[in-house]
Amino acid sequence: MQRKLKPNNIIYVFFAILFSFIFLYPVYFTVISSLKDNNEIWNTMFALPKEINLDNYRSAINDIGILRSVLNSFIFSFGATIIVVITVTMGSYVISRKLLKACGFLRLYYLLGLMIPAYGMLIPIVKMFTTFGLQDHYLPMIILYAGINFPMSFYLIVGHINGLSREIDEAAYIDGCSTTGIVFRVIFPIARPGIFTGAIITFLAVYNELIFANTLLQQKSMQTISVTLLGLKGERFTSWGPMFASIVLSIVPIMVIYLIFQERIEGGIAAGAVKG
Template structure:
């Protein structure tokens, strides 16, 4: 048997400690979703003495968490698609300096990173109210896409700058248009960086609360974060359905990750190498 060095032992101990730290919230959430309020407080770490399936039925039918998950997914996927398409085109223009004001374009999106989105909450609410954009999918999707545009822009621009311009020149010789170059040449090569930007945008929208809570008044349009916030009462909170709702909201993200696992890992690894 190979003898472990002191550094290897310390490394493995740290790995085990961090694994336990990160796995505990998941364990606590899943286990608590099958308990009553009393059992959650009295036996926080123990397994449930009796499985309370009523927590999940309450989360589905009373809380309406499945509709909230669908709404969050629609907003996230829609914003993600808008970001991927338009950011890729804007990033190509900036990276290749196809317009005279490429530097000003970069500065413009830099301001988008510097100014917190919630600092513009009041004018955005006013605009949505005056134009009748409340409780509609497309205005919210475009708003979320605009919020996540700057971060993805800089991420994808940096990736495209690492792609040789000779590919563009060869495509032009073959009669390819600028749009064709972006979607036929650049998009496949820069897909790891683009996919990383898409992941960041998707998760940011999926977990967003402030704009959703302010701009969505129709109960049928509520997102996951707003639904979970509504479960918190002033005098009493039913924690069983709350934890069940959290578990049901996590499941779609896990499924998406398992389906696109290779893309996620390759995108993050490529981003790390580029950085």
């Protein structure tokens, strides 16, 4: 028996289709443009390519070096995410369980990290990197990105830990578990949705970051995706085909990761909103 669409449902379906088109069209335009040359892009902007031409992708890989930029972005993102997950999980447990007298102060201190724009500290950070010769190095950039993304992940994860009963901790103590053991063997698995969500948000934020990367990474071999794509725009002429091909190559990995873990991300955010 077929179900009839109610007026309210028709509205929902209409907006679902509309927003799907709005979000998918840029992807469609980028993909078809990556298979065209400049003339075809401008003359037949919205049409499918007359023939599949992979020269733009060869140029993106061989001339632009987009795969190296993708690798650099993954190194920065993965490194910062690991640091954030470990430090935020431990810090969130300590503050949630009030194991220090300064827990209230630390909550306000981390709140400043959300209130003060990270790019408002650009000048002193650049000065520090220049003074100590930290430019064009992986580890300093990873630590910088981890520090910038710490507050957001902290407030996301601490909401999950606040929702966990203290009786779990007491039972683990009775079984002879140390504080570190409780954090990583008991709390970590239970609060996995929030931790996983914080990790994905950190990864995406670092992967797409531009300002610090453009300022602190001068060597071409160290540049991230955002910096490489920015350098493709010329003052008088821009080769749009290789640029679109580079964009496709840069977004495919992150789209695959997001699609694989989409349910966990959305579930973690919803759970954090309830428990926080």
